[in-house]
Amino acid sequence: MEDNFLDLEVDVNGEEVFMVNKRNISSYSGKINRLLRKSKDATGRVKVIFNDFPGGAANFELITRFCYNKGQVNINHINISSLTCAAYFMEMNKSISKTDNLCEQTEKLWDNIRFWTWSELMMSLKQCQELLPQASSWHILDKCFDSLIGRITSSCETSPCLSISSSDSSGFRFSCDTRSTDSLKNSCFRTTWWFEDLVALNTDLIQILVKLIVSRNFDSGIIGRFLFYYQKSRLASASEDEKIKILETVIELLDSLDIRSVSYKSLFRLLRIALNVKISQCCREKLECMIGSQLDQATLDNLLIPSPVGRSYLYDVNIVLRFLKSFLGKVPLSRLKKVGILMDLYLAEVAPDPYLKPSKFLALIRSLPDSARDSSDGVYHAVNLYLEVHSNLSEEHKMKVCLGLNYEKLSSGAFNHLARNANFPCESAVQAVISQQRKLKSLLQDTNQANFNDSPRCSFETTHKGSKVEDEGSKQIILYAKKLNLSDENEKLKAHLEGMQWRALELENVCRKMQIQMTKMMKSRTSSQSSAKSVPKLCS
Incomplete structure (x- = not known):
């Protein structure tokens, strides 16, 4: 031309x-x-x-x-x-x-x-x-994704139904009996074969793709596994800015899934990476909320997260408090009690930290409702460790820490240990005695008010006053336990009453010893503190 x-x-x-x-x-x-x-x-x-x-x-x-x-x-x-x-x-x-x-x-x-x-x-x-x-504007991307998703879903539908366990990323649940290793490998491959190829796509396309897959009710467990695989594969060679974008994209997409199907261990691994990268506050809160909502699946090691750089305390207790805030709500009592056991272990780990403030330690204790614990022995053990390490605290601060204890839920072993424990302030020991006496009186009143239809003679009145209530109450329990002539179908009720009898006797002895010990403690408090040695760990 x-x-x-x-x-x-x-x-x-x-x-x-x-x-x-x-x-x-x-x-x-x-x-x-x-x-x-x-x-x-x-x-x-x-x-x-x-x-x-x-x-x-x-x-x-x-x-x-x-x-x-x-x-x-x-x-x-x-x-x-x-x-x-x-x-x-x-x-x-x-x-x-x-x-x-x-x-x-x-x-x-x-x-x-x-x-x-x-x-x-x-x-x-x-x-x-x-x-x-x-x-995207000219629907080219839609055509590609429609074909891509169709092939992925069809390959998964022809394989055994796999679902990722929320507590372990390597756990599978099969809809059929898989008896050979080869069959297992083939099944895994049929659900994950596309992972490696899609790693080549950038975060913009991954975001569009996953949202489309989610809208078609694809298995959340498999999507979660892919997102963790994508994050791990891409972070290795990514720049700082790219790492932030990858992490934020993965977190946003995980938040759109059924979190119960997502690997809990992988969420914690993602959190530890995110803590070292300056992701947005919004994304970090979403990740913490996802973890907190399933806190009953966590282990003690999961929660022992080092404190942020520049902070003197050993572990990041603030993030654990945020986990607990996300967890609490309309959760079954069984899940609540599981977290209660976990928190008792956590309290014992963080208690020896010399930089942990009393207010923060008390906040950890009080983060769960009283119904989360059947016994306060675990809390008592943690408080004892804390007071032993923080021996220079004032009596006022020691009492504030002790406010987290429910004395009525202490076992007799923990109660006796507290009575001779110089780490605790006198007022705490007095409150423990009062609580134990109140528990005993309540036990006797419940026994007195019991209505046994099979035996009208099983009612008695209590006219006890002061310290005689324990002696008389236990005597009456013994008396009526001997007089009861119950039929076979009421044997369980009889056994229950006899158990209450021995519990009342045990509490009576504890209270009597406490009254004697409290008198001695008040006279020799100063000398006891100077000569007190560290007590062994409470075993109950």
Whole structure:
């Protein structure tokens, strides 16, 4: 072509300038035709600048070949995404004949996407991530994802039903009996074979893909496993900014899943990574909420998270308090008690920290309702460790820490230990005695008010006053336990009453010893504190 026909100058994204024939290009491109009509100098040389041409200079060159080759160009799976975007951008769906219509030609290949190989589909997807947002606007991405998701779901449906255990990322639940290792490996492969290929996609495409999969009720456990795999694979070679984007994307997507199906161990691993990267506060809160909502699955090691850099205390107790806040609500008592046991272990671990403030330690104790613990022995053990390490605390601060103790839930062993424990303030020991006496009186009153229909003689009155209530109460329990002549079907009731009898005797002896010990303690408090040795750990 002679130079005088090169009357259209096209600057493509600042990458390259093309000199082409405007009549030739405008005959295939509705956009160029429209721009030329608006031009003041339609007969002379015209310059057009594109700042957002899909696929850049290389793709524009393909468009010019199509125009100069009378509407013919080699369309394949490598260039179809780029050519489709460029064709719609250049409005090449308005040419004279269908054979010259580039948009029509690309659509024919898209219509046969179900016959593409997996590799061809992945090639097109990788191109799409360089063509956003145009690839999404012209529904190219939708076509790729529809085919991709269809293949993934069909492969999973033909394999045994696998579900990830929320407590262990390696746990599987099968809908059928799998008896061989080979069968297990094949089943796992049929649900995860696509993981490695999709790691090549950027976070924008992953976000779109996972949201589409979730909307089709795909297994949350498998999606969760893929997201953890994606995060692990991409972080290794990512820059600091890329790490933040990857982590935030994964957390946002995990939050859209059924969290009960997501590996709990993997959530904690993700948290430990996120704590070292400056992700947004919103994403961090979402991750903590996901972990906290399933706190009854956690272990002590999970909770022993080192304190943030620059803080003197050993463990991050604030994050554990936030976990507890997310957990509490309408949870079954069984789950609540499981967390109660876990928190007693955690309290014993953090108690020896010399930098842990009394207010924060008390907040940990009081973070759970009283119903979460059947016994206060674990809390007593932790408080004892704390007071032993923080021996320089004032009596006022010691009493504040002791406010977390429910004395009525102490076992007799813990109660006796507290009575001779110099670490505790006197007021705490007095409150313990009062609580134990109140518990004994309540026990006797409950016994007195019991209504036995089979034996009208089983009612008695208590007219005891002061310290005589324990002696008389226990005597009456013994008396009526001997007099009862119950039928066979009431043997359980008899056994229960006899148990109450021995409990009352035990509490009576404890209270009597406490009264004697309290008198001695009040007289020799100062000398006891100076000569007190560390007590052994409470075993109950």
